[in-house]
Amino acid sequence: MNFIQQLHAAERLNDSLLCVGLDPEPSKFPGAWKNDPSRIYDFCAAIVDATKDLVIAFKPQIAYFAANGAEDQLERLMAHIKRVAPQVPVILDAKRGDIGSTAEQYAREAFVRYQADAVTLSPFMGFDTIEPYLRYPDKGVIVLCRTSNPGGSDWQNQRLADVPGQPRLYEHLAAQAQSAWNTNGQLALVVGATFPGEIARVRELAPTLPLLIPGIGAQGGDADATVKAGWRGDAQGTTGPIIVSSSRAVLYASAGDDFAAAARRVAQQTRAQLNAAKPRSA
């Protein structure tokens, strides 16, 4: 199965648009694990075990592992997810972006070393920096388009004087991703839940692409507005799923030993909230 088929299958199986982000921060770990980076795998594996029947995807953020010298724990975690939740695709949130020869190495890192099903990329350096990832025919390539942070407006909202219609940068990116850039058919876009108006615009320009939407939960994005803006209007579910991601609000729902049970409760509530926002015919 390719990445998009995996998304559709997991969405159906778990009746979910929710992606749980795995951003392990040892200072927030419970009890005896607090401040112990050697517990990153144990913490994340417990979250995975508690939520694996509730999600469309998992999204480990590589910085939290690398900053702690815990790449080996990320490898083990990826293998764990494949073992206990083989039906759930894993998105490696790495936001890579570099010249082609270096991009080839980053692509190997994501898809061969970590066995990720998809990876996030920054498009700032242009198409030749994305292309090496597209050589993996079944892997998802998720390009930053309109990010959730306030500073995302600095560049992404600027108009491009040399492009007909003078679209904003994020609009041009969405249109390119829907057409010329999508050479393996597995391209997707990141759009922040903090900007539902822009989610709707991206959905217009890229009707069939999956949208990874971080920013609900800790960043305050509105789950209901997110689904309404990003919903593909396709009750059959054949194109363009939305993957709504939440990390801290799920991971740190409790600072106690009940952290995994608390994460499950928040994941259940968030999944229900997202599902309730779908149009009735869906």
Ligand SMILES: O=c1ccn([C@@H]2O[C@H](COP(=O)(O)O)[C@@H](O)[C@H]2O)c(=O)[nH]1
């Ligand atoms: O535009 C973007 C792109 C990626 N992220 C990542 O998503 C999570 C958000 O974490 P929360 O705790 O749910 O706020 C994090 O890993 C970011 O690196 C994003 O926030 N915005």
